[in-house]
Amino acid sequence: MSPDEARRRPPTAQQFVLGELRRAITTGRLRPGAPIRQDALAEELQVSRVPLREALKTLEGEGLVTYQAHKGYCVAVLSLDDLREVYRIRQLLEEEAVRAAVARLTDADLARIEAAQHDVEHAAAAGDVLAMATANRTFHMTLFDCAAMPRLARLIRTLWDTTDAYRSMYYGAAGNRERVVEEHRATLDALRRRAADEAVRTLDVHREHAVTELEPLLDA
DSSP states (O other): OOHHHHHHSOOOHHHHHHHHHHHHHHTTSSOTTOBOOHHHHHHHHTOOHHHHHHHHHHHHHHTSEEEETTTEEEEOOOOHHHHHHHHHHHHHHHHHHHHHHHHHOOHHHHHHHHHHHHHHHHHHHHTOHHHHHHHHHHHHHHHHHTTOOHHHHHHHHHHHHHTHHHHHHHHTSHHHHHHHHHHHHHHHHHHHTTOHHHHHHHHHHHHHHHHHHHHHHHHO
């Protein structure tokens, strides 16, 4: 099957449910700590409980939801220490990925990153939190994938998954959306000049701002 045919293929019930649950968590409709009512969700999505359970198991493995006996599933809650740890590990791994990526970066790679940034800016201007989260992830992961270190990229994606539920909190504020756009532009400028040290610094600042904004929300 060609890539185009794969994209046109209708998703399975499990893929559909997984996508809808991710959307609900990313947009903040299901917030950290919120219980996941399987009966209500199955009825809303018009699916059986089987694909819903499979999707929840996938999300549990990614750290997006948790399960407790007699209570069921709920959206995962991070502590301040959890958040800081995730972002610290990201800093270490992403620096390695960025340095390796810059050494291999082609004009075609840059064009893909710039296209993702265009989507980030369009979503930010429209106040579309879900679209911005999706485009933002594409921006960063396209860069990390340029390192040609797939195991490293998978580890980074797993860390990103654990904080997806909090992304809507950060992007919900117009000032934060504007800041993300400017920080991405600074990163792109460094990438165009193949300035690895500068790209690493801009992304360090990018992460630090996110943590600073999220800390009081988690503390509350």
